[in-house]
Amino acid sequence: MSPGAVYIHVPFCLHRCGYCDFTLVANRDQLIPQYLSALKNELSTVHSVTPVNTMFIGGGTPTHLSASELEELFAMIFEKFQLATGAEFSIEANPDGLTDDRLHVLQAAGVNRISLGVQSFDEQVLKVLERRHTPNDASSAIERCADHFRSVSLDLIFGVPSQSMESWSRTLDHALHLPIQHISTYGLTYEQGTAFFRREQNGILRRTPDETERDMFICAIDSIQAAGFEHYEVSNFARPDHQCRHNLTYWRAEEYFAFGPGAARYLNGVRTTNCRSVPKWLQSWTRGESCIQEREQLSSEDRSREAIMLGLRMRTGLNLASFEETYHCSVESLEPESYGRHLEKGLLEISNGFLRLTREGLMIADTVVSDFL
Ligand code: SF4
Structure with missing residues (x-):
């Protein structure tokens, strides 16, 4: 699709x-x-x-x-x-x-x-x-x-x-x-x-x-x-x-197209980022040549970790059942230490089947979510 x-x-x-x-x-x-x-x-x-x-x-x-x-x-x-x-x-x-x-x-x-x-x-x-x-x-x-x-x-x-x-x-x-x-x-x-x-x-x-x-x-x-x-x-x-x-x-870790200098796209499980230098991007594409700075084929583990990190940014949080169905693993099995520690410290909570940041967790959201990468 x-x-x-x-x-x-x-x-x-x-x-x-x-x-x-x-x-x-x-x-x-x-x-x-x-x-x-x-x-x-x-x-x-x-x-x-x-x-x-x-x-x-x-x-x-x-x-x-x-x-x-x-x-x-x-x-x-x-x-x-x-x-x-x-x-x-x-x-x-x-x-x-x-x-x-x-x-x-x-x-x-x-x-x-x-x-x-x-x-x-x-x-x-x-x-x-x-x-x-x-x-x-x-x-x-x-x-x-x-x-x-x-x-x-x-x-x-x-x-x-x-x-x-x-x-x-x-x-x-x-x-x-x-x-x-x-x-x-x-x-x-x-x-x-x-x-x-x-x-x-x-x-x-x-x-x-x-x-x-x-x-x-x-x-x-x-x-x-x-x-x-x-x-x-x-x-x-x-x-x-x-x-x-x-x-x-x-x-939601879905795929998207992207164009222009520095733009990053995610297509068919591969993330590519255009070069961030505007003059370089201009020179390349003026000649009709692609200008990719980074290319990363995400493994299934990379994809699941990203889905956690991105999903936790949403206030509804991550639907644990859908996550397991999509990625064939649980958040806990993937990152047991961070999962346990953040729940215990009250930075994460589970509510109606969703793993989400608490209000306290929100204050240091970047630190908490990056522990799952
Ligand atoms: S230079 Fe200023 S106006 Fe331009 S994108 Fe950055 S913050 Fe926005």
């Missing part, structure tokens, strides 16, 4: 924010025409028109492309992928630059879900994060998106240097009074190679203490849930019927 999900990576931004380690180039718009023709070559590896239930255009900032470039992008994607009836079509965007002509192109193409990189409604926090928009830009972009798309999602960051608990709580409160259906919220990370990592090493930026970050996460969980959103994945909250179906594909 063909995967029902496709991801397209658009690697352009106006500026690289100091904390960002995504695959992208900043302020190199002259490369956009070459990107579009290279992507067309990569897409030509799909031999027949394939129906999909979810399509996700991520970046970078896909809406950094002009309205006509977006039209060109969608036309080449639709030559190879067709949205099934009721499909989810998501795109990532920043609040600045969402012009009316871009919004109309997105809507005409069938985009029904937009994920906005808002990050904060506090001017000072946005400055620290080097974001180019103001809180007002974000609010008005959300109001305009609500007129065009079924689902509007916001990304919000906590644990930013200079961000107080009051500021975080005001950001959440402001967000929850806007017409949105989905929130993704993350603690700030200092990834090696980023400007923030260097500044933190040099003592210019101070990390938020773990205790404060934990309180901020708890504050987010409690206030977003109280506003009627379901906490359905460690970092994700949705109003009923607005969960991100594309990301659920990943967490």
